[in-house]
Amino acid sequence: MYEYSNKSERKLIVRFFSSIGFIATFSMASLAFINSSYLLACTLVVSSFVYLLAFSISRGVEKSGTIILYNLYALMFYLVLTGGAQGTGPIWIFIVSPVTYSIRGLKRGTFDIILFLLAIVLGFYCADIFNIYDYSPEQFPIRIIIAFMIVASLSGYYECSREKYSNKIIALSQKNEFLATIDPLTNLPNRRYTMNKLVAFKSELKDNNTPFVILLADVDNFKKINDQFGHDFGDEALIQLAKTFDKSIPKNAIASRWGGEEFLIVIPDAIVEQGEQVAEKIHNALKASVVSLFSDSTNITLSIGVISASAERSIDLDIKRADELLYKAKAQGKNRTCSS
Template identity: 65%
Template sequence: MHEHSNNPERKLIVRFFSSIGFIATLVMGCIALTNSDYFLFFTLICSSLIYAWALSVYKNLEKSASAILYNLYALMIYLVLTGGAQGTGPIWIFIVSPVTFSIRGLKRGIVDIVLFLLAVILAFYCAHTFSIYNYQPDQFPYRVIFSFIIVAMLSGFYENSREKYNQKILALSKKNELLATIDPLTGLPNRRFTMNKLSEFKLALTKEQTPFVLILCDVDNFKKVNDEYGHSFGDEALIHLANILKQHIPNNAVASRWGGEEFLIAIPNVFNAKGVEISNKIHAALKQFPVNTSSESLSLTISMGVVQSHESDSIDIDIKRADELLYKAKEQGKNRTCSE
């Protein structure tokens, strides 16, 4: 089955075709019984039972899909070989291409259809050679095969277009999903993404006692920076700070733009002391690497509040505690870290 279909779609396709196959073969089996064609009746009833089984195991997608297709192929070969009802059996093979491509996708579908076509050619040959069924006129098998190839090519072209369209939609969806969780200025995760991460960290703390630390940061005197150097320089300062944060936090940590000139860092598997150590490294890096543009240079400073999450507290309370420590750092002179 093609890789671009998600599981709900694939299950729907399999359930649809297995249901249609079950109903169609059951009805045709009953018709064959009324026509006293007992062998065809037995064949169609067996086929309907296989479709019913495929429907019952549709959650096992590959097994159900294979049952649908190979049952369909076997039934079509039988109809070609025997002529079906008054020689109309081969007409049914034209449903094979759309069903195959819908279930298998383009690449795997082409392989299955080529093998099926070879089997159809062999069935026509055997029907003629062993006098199983005499198709009239003699050109009938060739016309059926040629028509089947055209239908298969058209179905393949449609499936190719559909898969490309699905790929574009999937790529656009992923891009939109990414844009919805990324701050466009700094490239850091935004508040929405970070809240989801904090929920994961809190769950790990509750279930597995995995600690994590929060560091809430705020740029000192940022309004003054904007007023004196301009908003473009202020944007460059935030980007510079974001890069410093990314460079000095662990790989499993999350640094995010919390809002305006505020940033939130979440670090799993560490305790409060490690959070303070990381914040001191960030202070040192900002002192060592000022914000430089073609015309301006400024050593940016930030104030930080560091807290270790408590299992009994909500995420909002954790952040409130960090915020209180952040403002304590501001009151003590800024460019420093306060922790519990």
């Protein structure tokens, strides 16, 4: 089954082909029985019930696909070998390539079609050598084989184009999904991404008692910085702040832009004391660095609230508590950390 379709799509494809296979072969079996072609009728009935078997296998999608294909190959070989109904049997082999590529994909499908083509050549050869069926005119088998090769090549080209297009769509979707979780200015994770992580961390806290720490930080006097130096300078300050976070927090921690000049840092498997140490490291890093753009330069500072997440509180209440501590730090003079 081609890899770019999901499980539900593969299941739908298998069920579609098995249904069509059952209806077509059972209908032809009925016609063959009416025309007194009992051997052909029995073969078609057996084939139709194999398709029904493939349809009934709900969990083994790959197994169902294999059953459908090899049942189709066996039936096509039989029709080539015996001529089918009045020598029209080989005409049905043209359905093989689109079905094969739909179920197998390009690489595996091409391999299977080559094997099938060799089997068909053998079928025509055996029909002639052992006088099983006399195809007329003599050029009929060769023309059927050449026509099948052309159709298979066109089907392969189409499948190749479809796979390339699908891969582009998947890559674009993954890129958009990634961009949807990233703040475009700072390249830090955004609020949406971090909330999903907080949900996972909270689940670990409740299930396995794995603690985590939340740091909520706000740039001090950011409006004054924007008013004095301009918004471009303010943006540069946020970009440099994001780089400071990357250098100051543990590798397993997440620093995100929570909104505006507010940032949220999550440190998994940590307690408040470790959160305080990270906050102090950030303060020191900012103290030692200067934000500069063109001829303007200044230091920036942060007020930070640090809490240890609680299994009894919701995520919103955890963040609210960190926000209260952040504003406590603001009230005490800014450029400091308050924790609980």
